[in-house]
Amino acid sequence: MNNTLIDFVIVSITLLSIGIYGLAVKRNAIRMLFAIEIIINAANLNLISFARFLPHSSGQTLTLFSIAIAAAEVAVGLALIIVAYRMYKNIDIAEFRSLKG
Amino acid sequence: MIEITSMPIILIIILGTAGVFLPIISIIQKKTISSTLYWIISLTALLFSIFYVVYRLISSDTLSTFSEDVLTIDLLGNLFAISMLLVAILTTVGSLDFIRKKSHSSIYFSLILLSTIGMVLVAYSTDLIMLFVAWELMSIPTYVLAGFLKKNPSSNESALKYFLFGALSSAIIIYGISITYGLTGSTNITEVIRIFSTIDAEMLPLSLLAISMFIAGFGFKMGLVPFHMWLPDTYEGAPPTITALLAAGTKKAGFAAAIRIIIIGTIALNFDWMVALGIIAIMTMTIGNIAAILQKNLTRMLAYSSIGHAGYILIGLSTYPLSNIGLQGSLFHIFNHAIMKCTAFIAITGVLIAIKTTYIEKIKGLGIKMPITALGFTISLLALAGVPPLNGFWSKLMLFGAALDAGSTYSWMYWLAIAGVLNSALSLAYYGWIIRKMYFEGEKITTIKEPRSIIAVMIFSILFIVGIGVYPEPIIQFTDKIIFQLTMFLS
Numbered sequence: 001m002n003n004t005l006i007d008f009v010i011v012s013i014t015l016l017s018i019g020i021y022g023l024a025v026k027r028n029a030i031r032m033l034f035a036i037e038i039i040i041n042a043a044n045l046n047l048i049s050f051a052r053f054l055p056h057s058s059g060q061t062l063t064l065f066s067i068a069i070a071a072a073e074v075a076v077g078l079a080l081i082i083v084a085y086r087m088y089k090n091i092d093i094a095e096f097r098s099l100k101g
Numbered sequence: 102m103i104e105i106t107s108m109p110i111i112l113i114i115i116l117g118t119a120g121v122f123l124p125i126i127s128i129i130q131k132k133t134i135s136s137t138l139y140w141i142i143s144l145t146a147l148l149f150s151i152f153y154v155v156y157r158l159i160s161s162d163t164l165s166t167f168s169e170d171v172l173t174i175d176l177l178g179n180l181f182a183i184s185m186l187l188v189a190i191l192t193t194v195g196s197l198d199f200i201r202k203k204s205h206s207s208i209y210f211s212l213i214l215l216s217t218i219g220m221v222l223v224a225y226s227t228d229l230i231m232l233f234v235a236w237e238l239m240s241i242p243t244y245v246l247a248g249f250l251k252k253n254p255s256s257n258e259s260a261l262k263y264f265l266f267g268a269l270s271s272a273i274i275i276y277g278i279s280i281t282y283g284l285t286g287s288t289n290i291t292e293v294i295r296i297f298s299t300i301d302a303e304m305l306p307l308s309l310l311a312i313s314m315f316i317a318g319f320g321f322k323m324g325l326v327p328f329h330m331w332l333p334d335t336y337e338g339a340p341p342t343i344t345a346l347l348a349a350g351t352k353k354a355g356f357a358a359a360i361r362i363i364i365i366g367t368i369a370l371n372f373d374w375m376v377a378l379g380i381i382a383i384m385t386m387t388i389g390n391i392a393a394i395l396q397k398n399l400t401r402m403l404a405y406s407s408i409g410h411a412g413y414i415l416i417g418l419s420t421y422p423l424s425n426i427g428l429q430g431s432l433f434h435i436f437n438h439a440i441m442k443c444t445a446f447i448a449i450t451g452v453l454i455a456i457k458t459t460y461i462e463k464i465k466g467l468g469i470k471m472p473i474t475a476l477g478f479t480i481s482l483l484a485l486a487g488v489p490p491l492n493g494f495w496s497k498l499m500l501f502g503a504a505l506d507a508g509s510t511y512s513w514m515y516w517l518a519i520a521g522v523l524n525s526a527l528s529l530a531y532y533g534w535i536i537r538k539m540y541f542e543g544e545k546i547t548t549i550k551e552p553r554s555i556i557a558v559m560i561f562s563i564l565f566i567v568g569i570g571v572y573p574e575p576i577i578q579f580t581d582k583i584i585f586q587l588t589m590f591l592s
Contacts, residue, residue, distance in 0.1 A: 012279075016276065019272070023269065029261060029265070032265055033265070033268070036265070036268045036269050036272050039269075039272040039273070039276060040271075040272045040275060042276065043272065043275040043276040043278070043279045044275075044279075046276070046279035046280070046283065047278075047279045047282060050279065050282055050283040050286075051282075054286045055286070056286075058230065058282075058287070058288050059279075059282050059288075061230065062229070062230045062233070062278070062282070062288060065230060065233065065234055066233070066275055069233075069234065069237045069241075069271075072237070072241055073237070073241060073268055073271070076241055076244050076245055076264065077244070077264050077265075077268060079245075080244065080248050080257065080260050080261050080264055081261065083248065083251050083257050084257050084258070084261055087254050087257060088254075093261065093262070093265070096258040096261065096262075098254050098255045098258055098338075
């Protein structure tokens, strides 16, 4: 219980940096999806820790919504990735080149 | 608390019921029913909603501005709701002949309805939680719709790219919301802006970080230039009716959210942000229009032109505190662009159904083959280029005029007007090229049968575009009232 707000924020910023690194470097669709999930979870951690140090808790409400929405988003994303895998036998987005101009 | 009989709730009930029951009907029904039934149900729900919005708009004179609730019913929201419902109606009508031969048409119409609820709620929401939920309700169905042709590799590729960038944009938005919440202790936009206007100097960098995260997150959907790379691929690969929904609907929802948060938030922060938005505006329109010239595919060309139009709309946003006419022109151009782009993409759907391709070389003689589609397409292209007396002319006139007005205060704003006029001239070059291919090339061709649903959309849009072009007064007055409400709120 000795943790201060800044500890949580540092962890959250670290997670954000890991997520952005993953998006910038990796080209595998599932890895990119999980990098995005890490960013969303960094935001959730931020919201919960701010809500703990603030008089009211609407941040925790938003976190619940955000977790549910992230789950819906991942469901749609994985479905799209499965369809892509059936078509190309590969989920490297650098290989998808039917559209360019 | 928001009442159950308030307008956004009624819209959720109407559209949501239709959207949820369409797939259930298709499961209960043992023998396959034609997609026309689903089409009629969703069209009825949409028509009922738009008449309801217009009825409430006309009947009630007391109008609330930004409120303490999660939703408000103000004129800004009404304008966006009407244009998005109009786009959803045109898309639904135009989809009938496109979707007839394909399976799962009930899900297609149901997802369009659900996405429309999201767009309408984005326009009305005044709370960051509500805004985020509505934003996702709008986005997630469109990821599925973009990949609807699941046997088609390019549709799947476009959906995957759209999904990755869309999910990234919502992750950035929620990070921005979390910083805002930490700084202000509230998620209500009115409250946030009130606290932002009296924020400490040492917290100012953090609040600017939050605003720039909002600009990045909403900018992905709006297609502003550093964040535009997914847009041409998605617009080209997705089914063209869905492209109409994306270009005319979700993009405008991004602007609705931007006006509520970014513009008002930056004014409250009292930070010199006009330069940043002005640079983004010039880059967006220049890159969009130059890239459009090089394209060989109609959808891809119009996708780049859609990027260019986001730049024109941004001119008005960047001149807002100096001249009200700028934001008025932006709102008018958002409304016009929704109708024009939707018409153009529905016309492309007709071309795709009839001659199975959208390459510009292949549409020679379209003016004789498909006279009504070609006429609608030509009118919408001329309106996009801003030829008088069509509706695009008036909104561009207001935007560039506002930039010239503002130029007397900050001299760099003249460049916004110069870039805008040069880009309009440039865009007329490639629009004119398409029109020349349709009417002045190709020989010995006979007419082919045009899909009836496309003809209906074309006739409506021609009347609408020319009608607003000849008599733009009502909408200009309507935007004037919106600006009045916003200034009342800010003072």
